[in-house]
Amino acid sequence: MKYDVAVAGGGIAGLTAAIYAAKAGKRTIVMEKRERLGGRAVTDKINGAYFNLGGHALYFGDAQTTFRELGVRLQGNQPSTEALGIWKGKVSTFPMGIGSLLGTPLLSLKGKVELAGWLAKFGKLDMRAYDRMSLREWMEHSVHDPMVRHIFYSLLRTASFAAAPDLQAAGPVLQQLKNALQGVLYLDRGWGTMIDELTRIALEHGVQIATSSKVISVGHRGGAVRHLLCEDGTQAEASHIILAMPPAAAYRLVPQAEATALHTWKEQAIEITTACLDVALRRLPKPKQQFAYGIDQTVFLSNQSRAAYLSDDGAQVISLLKYQGTDPNPQQDLLELEQTLDLVQPGWRSELVEKRFLPRMTVCHDFMHMKRVESPGPAVPEIAGLYVAGEWATHGEMLVDAATASAKRAVQHILSHKDTGRAPNHEHRDAI
Structure with a gap:
């Protein structure tokens, strides 16, 4: 041949x-x-639910541009950005816009003013200017209020699927968050x-x-x-x-x-990995609590069914991630993810249709690091x-x-x- x-x-x-x-x-x-x-990027259909290999979201970056150019037909929708923040074992409104920023109890008035300033100017920044400093260096130099830093870290973890601020080059991660803030796409029937x-x-x-x-x-x-x-x-x-x-x-x-x-x-x-828990529930015990960032924990929860067709019988498919470090503990990671579900969707076990835990999924085999x-x-x-x-x-x-x-x-x-x-x-x- x-x-x-x-x-x-x-x-x-x-x-x-x-x-x-x-x-x-x-x-x-x-x-x-x-x-x-x-x-x-494969998708497995299990008991009527479409499970990706962990949470997958398509940002507005090179891939979307490439797929449009090639004529790839992608069905799905952008999810709402209304979110919760998990802090000290409690859920609170997470500041993603003016209304949630004003109403969240997570920030002081000073913190709200600083975050509002960042929301106004973030999309205009040239992120390439920060390619040669670590994410930690950028954060310590640029963000002053401690809770605003925590919130930024939670957003950046989710955008990059990584919890490595001392290793990550700031520019690419900030650009990824900039792309994510334009909206993400959840695909009908998964990435398959x-x-x-x-x-x-x-x-x-x-x-x-x-x-x-x-x-x-x-x-x-x-x-x-x-x-x-x-x-x-x-x-x-x-x-x-x-x-x-x-x-x-x-x-x-x-x-x-x-x-x-x-x-x-x-x-x-340097490999980046996550622990992934996907569940299909007959219904949501707390229908308004569908999207949550861990602030003092490296966890994330999203009901992807709120925007995409992911079940043949109407089940709600929720993806949870635990962003791992260099020494993951599968049993502890699963416990943290299930506790996150207990907090955001109490009573979920009685609604369970299907469940899959992937203890160590590779997000990327290397990235821009210091x-x-x-x-x-x-x-x-x-x-x-x-x-x-x-x-x-x-x-x-x-x-x-x-x-x-x-x-x-x-x-x-x-x-x-x-x-x-x-x-x-x-x-x-x-x-x-």
Whole structure:
């Protein structure tokens, strides 16, 4: 089998890269080790309820722009921003607008004035100015009232799905919050519908898709890629190969990877994880309490059914997240999430239809952090024709926006024939 572009990995990044390559006239194949495409964007239908792999929300960033450009049909709605804040074991109105700001008991008058000022100017800030300082540094320098800081931290955790303020570069996280404040989209029947749409478009453009095809090696010789080798002996020859997979997995596939940038990218990568609890309830014991930020806890709750069709029988699908640190405790995390449900939806157990707990879900395999040496990709400069894509190959974007942006960077690099030696990457953002 001979191709212009071979993509290893059939998640959002891999499918996006394949579509753009095919649209440019390249003969393209996607090879996915699992039986179905999607990676962490799959949706499982369990007892009539549609469960993503933890809470998923589509922000107004690169991914939405990319999907519109490709003609992806996404059904869903924007949820209300009315929210609760959990502070010292109690729920209170969370300040998300003028009315809730005036009515919340969480802030003093001085704090309300400061937060009102931030709400007025936040959307006008150039977040790139804060790329080289940590989120903690930005917060200590910019926000004065202690409770306003707590509220900002809770918003930024939710926007970035991470609780790592000493590591996170401030600029990308602040930009992510700026995107989130424009509204988010919850998708009908979950993110699996997005994968179905990307698959449809890929096939329409002639992309060949091979599932249950586990790539075990990237063949390269004379400083250039030659083929992908699968576990069953299948070999796909290609002049360009895109590895749309985690950095450690990409490193393992490439012989002599220790002498390439893949080694640096693997070594600098810091994984972000969450504990995820999804429940389907016949009804909500507290119908007005559907969205809650943890303020003194790193938890988050959202009834995604308030905006999207997520159950065939009318059940309410609630997603809860516990943003984890470096030493997660699955039993303790589940207890905290269930206690959050007890607080926001007391009596939920008697309404339970289905429940799923994922103790350690990867949010991203790397991000813009203060220990980063360089921004990964799109090209592996020591091996001509080899590229990387995925949410970890970010140049400042986050989460699914990084997946789509990195995929496009890889294809743009292929089309412009820039794979000539290793050099600092200035296409988007430099590394910290």
